[in-house]
Amino acid sequence: MPTAPSAPTGPIEWFKAARFGLFVHFGLYSLAARHEWVRSREAMSQQDYDRYLERFDPDLFDAGKLARAAREAGMRYAVLTTKHHDGFCLFDSALTDYTSVKAAGRDLVAEFAEAMRAEGLRVGLYYSLLDWHHPDFPVDRHHPLRGTAAEREPRDLARYRDYLHAQVRELLTGYGRIDDLFFDFTYPGMGPAEWGAEELLRTVRELQPGIVVNDRLGVPGDYVTPEQYQPDEPLERDGVPVMWEACHTLNGSWGYDRDNHDYKDPGLLVRMLVQSVACGGNMLLNVGPTGRGALDPRARGTLAAIGEWMEPHARSVHGAGPSAYRAPANSLYTQAGNRLYLHLPVWPLKHIHLPGLAGKVRYAQFLHDGSEIRFRRLDGTQHEHNNLAPPGRSADTLTLTVPVGRPDVLLPVVELILDEPGEPEQPGQPEQPGEPGESDQPGEEA
Structure with missing residues (x-):
């Protein structure tokens, strides 16, 4: 990892x-x-x-x-x-x-x-x-x-x-x-x-x-x-x-x-x-x-x-530095230990897709107020209503669900708490497959 x-x-x-x-x-x-x-x-x-x-x-x-x-x-x-x-x-x-x-x-x-x-x-x-x-x-x-x-x-x-x-x-x-x-x-x-x-x-x-x-x-x-x-x-x-x-x-x-x-x-x-x-x-x-x-x-x-x-x-910022994970388009990662920070200059529509993080995130929250963000692993064979994986998106992608309204801060930040190496996967509060959700539309990614 x-x-x-x-x-x-x-x-x-x-x-x-x-x-x-x-x-x-x-x-x-x-x-x-x-x-x-x-x-x-x-x-x-x-x-x-x-x-x-x-x-x-x-x-x-x-x-x-x-x-x-x-x-x-x-x-x-x-x-x-x-x-x-x-x-x-x-x-x-x-x-x-x-x-x-x-x-x-x-x-x-x-x-x-x-x-x-x-x-x-x-x-x-x-x-x-x-x-x-x-x-x-x-x-x-x-x-x-x-x-x-x-x-x-x-x-x-x-x-x-x-x-x-x-x-x-x-x-x-x-x-x-x-x-x-x-x-x-x-x-x-x-x-x-x-x-x-x-x-x-x-x-x-x-x-x-x-x-x-x-x-x-x-x-x-x-x-x-x-x-x-x-x-x-x-x-x-x-x-x-x-x-x-x-x-x-x-x-x-x-x-x-x-x-x-x-x-x-x-x-x-x-x-x-x-x-x-x-x-x-x-x-x-x-x-x-x-x-x-x-x-x-x-x-x-x-x-x-x-x-x-x-x-x-x-x-x-303080004590943080670069991350070896690759941030999605129009976003930036900083990292300090097992805390990965996703900075979002461009606000997405409901979903943010994070390649390489499926099964590696224990908990997600907005940093400005500590409010939980729900997430789930993307199934590479089925995706929402059309049963097709989005082009170029791998099966190890983690999908966050965020509100439509952008938080009222200069730069929204999501704090992702990663599982420590060697610990069992603890996905926190993932979304359930049966929960309602919108399909990913063009321009929706961060």
Whole structure:
């Protein structure tokens, strides 16, 4: 009998079990409110960009509220941008005055880490490998000063690399246990050699032995990071499955973008989360607080709606993973031990046919309310009124009978409790052959 993947071991264990995290992009770009790359996109000089530094006042940044919103949304970890590409640091650094501490008297990384731990969430830190503020970072195709005289200025990459390594050391020694480190990003011309990636990764693991690290140093990390696209199958490297985390925005922008209203609805985001779990991955969902540090109403509402779904459905996500059973069309399976979760983005008409599960299911119920779902094994020689088996349907198919009305949840989930290996078949409360039922019509399958 196919089984769910074995429980993960080692430092990545918590990460695989968590499945769902919060990404937080906040910085000077939040005041511009038109994308976190605003300085590069608009080729701003440092002087022009510093008008945001002069007005930086995160008076509504409440890490406690943020942590509660994440926990109530069903998230198990959170990642904060300690420094984005503009070089502005949300932590107290001895290496630069370009920090939230100097600008506003607040170490936001310290506040964030304390608040997340208080709510039982794992702490993750994002750190940009790029730094457009540092005088030794190369003026390349991403730099705001590209095409200006700054391209001809001497730059000492070794000195910048020392700065980068020293700041990572500050983050990993000044804020207690850090569970996740999200580097960003490697590109042609700026890769592992430029970052000193292997040495940096060794330092990270020495300072925080239990940490998980992504792959964006350009050398293999603990997980890979598809960005703004959703894998629909497990990811592999050289034929070996790899751990992955899809990072997504609410509206296409990581930083606060006031006039961007291209939001994903909560139902879509829940389906994306479940698809991640079904394919062996995590989802990291981003919010971009406003220039004053608060979540806007749309972000708060989205997190609340996801949380309303997660409250009764969490066990189909947390600690779950892919199943070796093949889900029927227009549905997704996740599995945790002997509990198989059937997620139904498309609602069927009365019957759902599950190949390979006849004789293997002890009990079936809706997960949102615990109400029983009746089922029966499909007879391969007779089927309802026409005495013919549906084309392509095997005799080991289990048929569930569900109500015509779709449950009022973002994504209905059926929990199937499987017989443990070696136990006798216990079909629970199957439908009896004499009970009335409709024949299967085209389009009726899940």
